[in-house]
Amino acid sequence: MKKIKLKTAKSGSQLVLETLKDLGVDIIFGYPGGAMLPLYDAIHGFEGIQHILARHEQGAVHEAEGYAKSSGKVGVVVVTSGPGATNTVTGIADAYLDSVPLLVFTGQVGRASIGKDAFQEADTVGITAPITKYSYQIRDTADIPRIVTEAYYLAHTGRPGPVEIDLPKDVSTIEVTEINDPKINLPNYHATEHADKNQLSKLLTQLSVSKKPLVIAGGGINYAEATEELRAFIDKYRIPVVSTLLGLGTVPIENPLQLGMGGMHGSYASNMALVEADYIINFGSRFDDRLVSNPTRFAENAVVAHIDIDPAELGKIVKTQIPIVSDLKEALQILVSADRVATDFDEWTAHVLENKHRAPFSYGKVNDFIRPQQAIEWIGQYTDGDAIIVTDVGQHQMWAAQYYPYKNPRQLITSGGMGTMGFGVPAAIGAKLAHPEKNVILFVGDGGFQMTNQELALLNGYHIPIKVVLVNNHSLGMVRQWQESFYDERRSQSVFDAEPNFQLLAEAYGIKHLKLEDPTTLSEELKVLSEDVPMLIEINISQAEQVLPMVPAGAHNDEILGVYFTDGTDAITGASEEVNHA
Amino acid sequence: MRRMIIARLHNVTGILNRFTAVLNRRQVNIISISAGVTENQELTHTTFVVEVDSLGEIEQIIKQLNRLIDVIEVADITDLPHVAREVVLIKVSAPPERRAEIFTMIDPFRVNVVDVNRENVTIQLTGDSDKIDALIDILIPYGIIRMARTGSAGFERG
Ligand SMILES: Cc1ncc(C[n+]2csc(CCOP(=O)(O)OP(=O)(O)O)c2C)c(N)n1
Numbered sequence: 224m225k226k227i228k229l230k231t232a233k234s235g236s237q238l239v240l241e242t243l244k245d246l247g248v249d250i251i252f253g254y255p256g257g258a259m260l261p262l263y264d265a266i267h268g269f270e271g272i273q274h275i276l277a278r279h280e281q282g283a284v285h286e287a288e289g290y291a292k293s294s295g296k297v298g299v300v301v302v303t304s305g306p307g308a309t310n311t312v313t314g315i316a317d318a319y320l321d322s323v324p325l326l327v328f329t330g331q332v333g334r335a336s337i338g339k340d341a342f343q344e345a346d347t348v349g350i351t352a353p354i355t356k357y358s359y360q361i362r363d364t365a366d367i368p369r370i371v372t373e374a375y376y377l378a379h380t381g382r383p384g385p386v387e388i389d390l391p392k393d394v395s396t397i398e399v400t401e402i403n404d405p406k407i408n409l410p411n412y413h414a415t416e417h418a419d420k421n422q423l424s425k426l427l428t429q430l431s432v433s434k435k436p437l438v439i440a441g442g443g444i445n446y447a448e449a450t451e452e453l454r455a456f457i458d459k460y461r462i463p464v465v466s467t468l469l470g471l472g473t474v475p476i477e478n479p480l481q482l483g484m485g486g487m488h489g490s491y492a493s494n495m496a497l498v499e500a501d502y503i504i505n506f507g508s509r510f511d512d513r514l515v516s517n518p519t520r521f522a523e524n525a526v527v528a529h530i531d532i533d534p535a536e537l538g539k540i541v542k543t544q545i546p547i548v549s550d551l552k553e554a555l556q557i558l559v560s561a562d563r564v565a566t567d568f569d570e571w572t573a574h575v576l577e578n579k580h581r582a583p584f585s586y587g588k589v590n591d592f593i594r595p596q597q598a599i600e601w602i603g604q605y606t607d608g609d610a611i612i613v614t615d616v617g618q619h620q621m622w623a624a625q626y627y628p629y630k631n632p633r634q635l636i637t638s639g640g641m642g643t644m645g646f647g648v649p650a651a652i653g654a655k656l657a658h659p660e661k662n663v664i665l666f667v668g669d670g671g672f673q674m675t676n677q678e679l680a681l682l683n684g685y686h687i688p689i690k691v692v693l694v695n696n697h698s699l700g701m702v703r704q705w706q707e708s709f710y711d712e713r714r715s716q717s718v719f720d721a722e723p724n725f726q727l728l729a730e731a732y733g734i735k736h737l738k739l740e741d742p743t744t745l746s747e748e749l750k751v752l753s754e755d756v757p758m759l760i761e762i763n764i765s766q767a768e769q770v771l772p773m774v775p776a777g778a779h780n781d782e783i784l785g786v787y788f789t790d791g792t793d794a795i796t797g798a799s800e801e802v803n804h805a
Numbered sequence: 806m807r808r809m810i811i812a813r814l815h816n817v818t819g820i821l822n823r824f825t826a827v828l829n830r831r832q833v834n835i836i837s838i839s840a841g842v843t844e845n846q847e848l849t850h851t852t853f854v855v856e857v858d859s860l861g862e863i864e865q866i867i868k869q870l871n872r873l874i875d876v877i878e879v880a881d882i883t884d885l886p887h888v889a890r891e892v893v894l895i896k897v898s899a900p901p902e903r904r905a906e907i908f909t910m911i912d913p914f915r916v917n918v919v920d921v922n923r924e925n926v927t928i929q930l931t932g933d934s935d936k937i938d939a940l941i942d943i944l945i946p947y948g949i950i951r952m953a954r955t956g957s958a959g960f961e962r963g
Contacts, residue, residue, distance in 0.1 A: 348819065353826050357874045377874065411815075411877050535868040538861070 225404035226365075235395035236265035238367040238402070239328070244271050246375050248299050248326075250290065250656060251275070252283040256303025257343060258330025261395040275656070275685060278677040280307050282649040284314025285675065288323050289653025292636045293611055295448065297324045297379050298653065304330040304392075305343030309350065313643060315385045316354040320640025321469065322446060324383035326374055327351075333393040334362065347389050356384035364397045368405035376407055380414035382533040383446055416532050418549035423557050425545050426504065426528045431564040433502035433526065435571040436462050439485070439514075442469025442639065443507020443531060443551055450632040452555035453506060454478075459559060460566055463575045465493040467508045469639040472629035476608070480572070482579055486514035487774050488621040491582035494772075494780040496575045497522070505529040507551050510540040511640065512776075520779045530554050582786050584625045592765040593742045595619060595694050599626040601749050602664060602692070610662035611636060611654050613689075615647030615671035618700035621770040623666045645674030651689045652681050663689045664752070669722060670699040679732040682757035690752055693725060693761040696768055704769050718766070729759035738763065807836065808863045808883045810853045811960055815875035816842060820849070824876070827869050833857055837891070837934075837956030848877065852889070852958045854934070882961050889959025893937045894919070896927040898948035907947055914940050925950055933957075 233241070239262060243251070250273045255263040266274050277283035280302045287298025298318075302311055308329035318325045329351075332341040348358045357377050359370050374386040430436055444453050450473050457464055457480055464474050465485035474481045485493035497503070503525045508514065510529075515521045518540050528545035529537050537546040547554060586596040599622055602610075608628035613636040614620040620637055629635055636654050638646040651665035672693055681687060696703075703717040729736035736759040739748050751758065771785030814820045821840060828835060836854040843850045857863045863881055870879045899907050904926070911928065914936065920927035930940050934957055941952070 349822075352819065352823055353830065409874065412874055533872065535865070535872050537868075539865055539868075 226401045227404065228401045229399070232398040232400045234261065234265065234398050235361075235364040235367055235390070236262040238364065238399075239371060239390070239395065240265055240269050240272060242368045242371040242405075243299065243375075246372065248272060248297065248375075251299040251301055252277055252286040252290070252653070253301035254280050254283055254303065254307060256307045256330060258304035258332060258392045259301060259307070259328075259390075261392060262301060262328070262330070262390070274301075275681065277649070278680050279675065280310035281314050281645060282675050282678040284311045284318070284325070284327065285643075285646050285649035286653035286656075286678070287325055288314060288318050288321075288646070289613060289636055289650030290657045291318075291323050291325060291653070292321070292650070293633050293654040294657035295324075295446070295633065296657070297326055297375055300325060300327045302327070302329055303343070304332055304347070305345045308345055308347040308389075312350060312354070313641075313645075315351055315387065317638050317641040317643045317646065318385040319354045319356070321442065321638065322383045323385065324379040325385035326371075326378050327355075327385060327387045329387065329389050331360065331389045331391040334391045335393070337391065347387065351387045354385070355387045356382075358387040358389070360389040361391065361394050363403070364394050364399045365401065365403045367394075368402050369408070372405055373407050373409060376414070377409070377412070381412070381416075415550055416534075416548045418530075418547055418554040418557060420557070422545060422547045423554060424561070426547065427558065427561060427564045429502055429526055429528065429545060430460065430566060434568070435500045436460070436502040436504065436568060437496050437500035437525075438462050438464045439467065439503060439505040439508050440464050440470040440473045441467045441506060441508020444470055444473040445632045447507065447532070447551035448632075449506075449552040449555050452552055452559055455559045456555055459563065461568060461572055462504075463496055463572060465489070465497060467511070467514055467639075468624055468635075468637065470508060471624060472634035473632050475630035476628045477630065479576060482575060483584070484624050485780070486511075487516060487776070488625065488770050488772070489514075489774070490579070490584060490625075491772060491783060491786045492575055492579035494774060494783050495578050498779065498781040499575075500525045502526050503528070505531075506555070507531060509536050512540075515540060515780075516774055516776055517779050581788050581790060583789065585787050585789070588742075589765075590742065592768075593739065593745050593762055595622050595762065595764050595768060596626050597742070598692070598694075598745060598749065598762055599623055599666070601746055602752065603628045605749060605752055606662050606664065610664045611658060613637065613647055613651035613654055613663060613665045615665075615667040616642045616644045616701075617668040617671060618696070618704065618768065618770045619666045619668050619694040621701075622694075625770075644671035647671055648675045648691065649678045651691070652678060652687055655687050655689045656685075662752075665689055665691045667691060667693055668700060669693060669695045669697060669719065669725070672725070673723075676728065679729070679734065679759075683733045688755050688757045691757075691759045693759060694764060695725070695761055696764050696766050697722060698766050700768065701770070703766075707769070708773075709775075725759065725761050734759055736761070806857060806859070808855055808857055808881050809887070809889060809957065809959060810855060810863070810867070810879060810881050812851045812853070812870065812879040813843065813877040814849045814851060815877065816847055816849045817875055820875045821851070823873055824851070824870065827866065827873070828853075828855065831862075831866055831869075833866065837954070839891075839956040839958040841958070850958075850960070852956065852960075854957055880961075882959065886962040887959050888962055889933055889957045890931055891934050891937055891957045892929065892931050892955045893940070894927060894929050894953045895941070895944055895949055896920075896925050896951040897944050898924065898950055899926045900924060903947065907944075910943050911940065916940070
C-alpha cells in the first residue's frame with residue numbers, strides 16, 4: 224500500500240478532524256465520554272468545525288438528521304463508546320430507513336480490550352451493521368484519512384444512508400508520521416446508476432397507450448435534487464401526482480395536478496387515483512406500507528414503472544413491469560428532453576381533479592376546542608407556505624402533512640420510515656442550524672415531546688429560534704385513535720392522567736412560552752410566530768380528536784374511512800359522525 | 806424450493822455475518838454454507854444452499870445482498886450448468902461381523918476409508934449432495950456415530 228509522509232506527526236484524533244474539515248464538514252453534533260476524550264481534546268480549539276453539545280446521544284443523531292434532511296449535506300455525529308453508542312441506535316435506524324446521509328463516530332475501548340467486556344464496551348459494529356449502509360472499525364491510525372473519506376462518500380452518494388465509524392481510543396491517541404493512501408477504494412460500489420435508455424423509452428411508450436396515468440413522487444426526488452425535472456415532466460404531460468409523506472413539497476400543494484399525500488392518512492383524490500390508474504410511474508418512493516397497505520391488490524389494473532437508484536427496491540413490494548435503476552435527476556432529464564409522445568389524459572385529469580375538489584381534507588369547526596387542523600392552516604398562511612416544517616410522530620404529524628401548504632423540496636422534515644417519537648425537537652434544531660434564514664416550525668405531541676425535550680437546552684445556548692408548537696391532546700393520540708377504532712375504545716395506557724406543566728418546563732429552559740386554548744382568539748395569538756426567538760407554543764386540543772380520512776392497515780386504497788364530500792353526498796364508508804367530529 | 810447461491814466477497818472481518826444477516830432478516834433457512842479463500846487472496850468464495858418460497862423471493866434477496874459494500878458478485882446458479890461438490894465424513898459402527906457387509910454396500914460409492922479401529926470405521930465421500938444423501942441412507946441402519954458435512958462448494962461450468 225502506498226504510504227504518504229506527513230510534515231509533522233499527527234494523532235488519530237487530529238487526522239479525523241482534519242479529514243472532516245477537508246471534506247467540507249463544518250458542524251458536528253455530539254456528546255463526550257471516556258473513549259472519545261482524545262477526540263474531544265482535539266476538538267478543543269480546533270478551528271473551522273463547530274461542535275454542538277446535545278443533551279442525549281439520540282438527540283445528537285436526530286439533530287444531525289434534521290441538518291442533513293433539510294440541507295442534503297452529510298450530518299456528522301460523535302459519541303462515546305458503550306452507552307453513548309447504544310443511545311444512537313434509534314437515530315441510526317431512523318436515518319437508515321429514510322436514507323439520510325450520516326456519519327456516526329462512536330468511541331471504542333482500546334484495541335487490546337475489545338471483546339473482553341471492558342468498561343463501557345459494546346459491540347457497536349455488530350449492533351449497527353444491520354441498520355447502516357456500512358460500518359467500519361478503524362484498527363490502524365494510518366487508515367483514518369482513507370476510512371473517513373470513504374465513509375463520507377458512501378453516506379451521501381448512491382442511495383444515501385448512515386455510515387458508522389468505530390474508533391478505538393488508542394487508535395485515536397497514537398501519533399503517526401505517515402498515513403496510508405487516502406484514496407477511496409470501493410471497487411464494487413456504484414454510486415451513480417445511469418438509466419437504461421430502452422427502459423426510459425418503454426416508460427414513454429406506455430404513457431402513449433395509457434389513459435389514466437399517475438405519478439408517485441417519493442422522497443428520492445429530494446435526495447436526487449430532481450424537483451425541477453419532476454415538475455417539468457408533470458407539466459409536459461399534465462399527469463396528476465400523488466405525494467408520499469417524504470415527497471411532500473417536491474410538487475407544490477397549490478399545483479392543480481398535485482393530489483396531496485396518498486396512503487393511510489392521504490387524500491381521497493390520491494387514494495382513488497391509485498386504485499383507478501391504469502399506469503403508475505413511481506419516482507423514488509419505496510412503496511412503503513403506509514402508502515400501499517395491501518400490496519396484493521395494489522395497482523391491480525395498472526402497469527407499474529418504478530425508477531429508483533437502489534435496484535433492491537424494484538419489485539420488492541409491488542410487481543413492476545418497467546423497472547429502471549437510475550439516478551432520478553438523470554432519468555427525468557432524459558424523459559423531459561425526449562420527444563413528446565402523443566397522449567390524451569384530459570378526461571382522466573378532469574376526473575381526479577374533481578375528486579380533489581369534492582373531498583378535500585376537511586374538519587368541522589367547534590366552539591370549545593381549538594382544532595389542530597385549523598391551527599396548522601393558519602400557520603401555513605402566516606408563513607406563506609415557506610417555513611421548514613418539522614414534526615414528531617403521531618396525529619399531529621399527519622395533520623401537519625395534510626394541512627400545511629408545502630411548496631419546496633426538503634421542506635417537511637419528519638421521521639417517515641421508522642416513525643420515531645422524540646425525533647421532532649432535535650431534528651428541528653438541526654434543520655434551523657442548516658437554514659438559519661428560514662422559519663423553522665416544529666409540531667410535536669405531548670408524548671413525543673417528553674422523549675427528547677431535554678434538547679430544548681440548546682435553543683438559548685446556541686441561539687436557535689425555532690418555534691415548538693406542542694399539540695397537546697393529553698394522550699398518545701395516534702395510539703388512542705387506533706384503540707378507539709380497532710380495540711373497542713379500550714384506551715389502554717394511552718391517556719396521560721398527570722402531565723408536567725410544559726409552560727414551566729419552557730420557563731426552566733429560559734424560552735418564551737404561551738398556552739393557547741381559545742379557538743376564537745387563536746388566529747390572532749398565532750401571530751407571535753413572526754418573532755425571531757425560540758418559543759414554546761402549547762395548543763390545547765380535544766382529547767377525542769382523530770386523524771381522518773384513514774385507510775385501515777391492510778385495506779385497499781379505496782377502502783377509505785371518514786371522507787366528507789363538499790357537495791353533501793354521503794360518506795362512502797361508515798365512519799361515524801361522532802368519530803369525525805371529535 | 807432449494808436454491809444454490811454463490812458469492813464472491815471481500816475477505817474482511819464480519820462479512821459473513823453481514824451476508825447471513827440479510828438472509829436471517831428475510832427468514833430464509835440456510836441448508837448449507839461453505840466458504841474459503843479464492844485464487845485472489847483478498848476474496849472469499851462462498852456457496853449457500855437456501856430454502857425459499859419462490860423465484861421472486863430469491864431474486865429480491867440477491868439484490869439486497871448485492872447492495873452490501875463488500876459483496877463483489879452474487880448469483881443463483883441452480884438452473885445454470887454448474888459443478889458442485891461436498892465432502893462428508895461418517896463414522897459408522899462396524900463390528901467385525903458386519904464389516905464386510907458394510908463395505909459391499911458402500912462399494913459403488915467409491916468412498917475412502919480414512920480411519921479404522923475395532924468397533925467402527927470412518928469413511929469419506931466427495932460428491933454432489935444427492936450422492937451423499939444416498940450414502941447416508943444406506944449407513945443409517947448400521948448406526949452412524951458421528952458425521953460432518955462441509956456443505957456444497959460450487960460454481961458455473963465453462
Ligand atoms: C419511540 C416510539 N415509541 C412508540 C411509538 C408508537 N407510537 C406511535 S404514535 C404514538 C403516540 C404519539 O403521541 P403524541 O406524541 O402525544 O402525539 P399525538 O399522536 O398525540 O399527536 C405512539 C406511542 C413510536 N412511534 N415511537
